[in-house]
Amino acid sequence: MTASAPSYATPANPGWLRRAEGWLDQRGRPAWIVAMILGFILFWPLGLALLGYMIWSKRMFGKSCRTRRTSSFQQGYAALRPSGNSAFDAYKADTLRRLEDEQKSFEDFLRRLRDARDKAEFDQFMEDRSRSPRDVKEEDRAEA
Numbered sequence: 001m002t003a004s005a006p007s008y009a010t011p012a013n014p015g016w017l018r019r020a021e022g023w024l025d026q027r028g029r030p031a032w033i034v035a036m037i038l039g040f041i042l043f044w045p046l047g048l049a050l051l052g053y054m055i056w057s058k059r060m061f062g063k064s065c066r067t068r069r070t071s072s073f074q075q076g077y078a079a080l081r082p083s084g085n086s087a088f089d090a091y092k093a094d095t096l097r098r099l100e101d102e103q104k105s106f107e108d109f110l111r112r113l114r115d116a117r118d119k120a121e122f123d124q125f126m127e128d129r130s131r132s133p134r135d136v137k138e139e140d141r142a143e144a
Contacts, residue, residue: 032050032054035050036050036051036054
């Protein structure tokens with residue numbers, strides 16, 4: 001036995017169950033779920049056996065949403081923690097402050113742009129409103 005081959009390695013000629021398991025593992029969790037559903041459709045004890053195997057072997061709940069949410073939550077705040085390199089931390093703080101200033105400036109620009117658009121729309125409305133009664137009066141005079 002060589003040092004690189006562990007004793008628990010798969011045999012050279014695995015059975016059809018091991019081949020099927022490897023094939024499903026290569027395709028991931030959706031393949032296991034489809035196989036389980038087909039098992040329930042064809043013969044319900046087969047589907048039940050696949051469900052039990054998936055739960056027992058942790059193929060069904062190996063990486064839950066809770067684990068992914070926690071890790072992404074922690075990664076989001078990793079940028080705020082100090083790295084231990086004072087020069088990099090100073091650069092990072094300066095860059096974050098500059099980005100926050102740019103964001104504030106951009107939000108102010110958008111607010112001014114919305115205000116200008118709203119004022120132009122209001123002015124147009126008031127002009128149309130003030131013009132309408134005059135046009136109606138002139139039409140009434142022309143008809144009479």
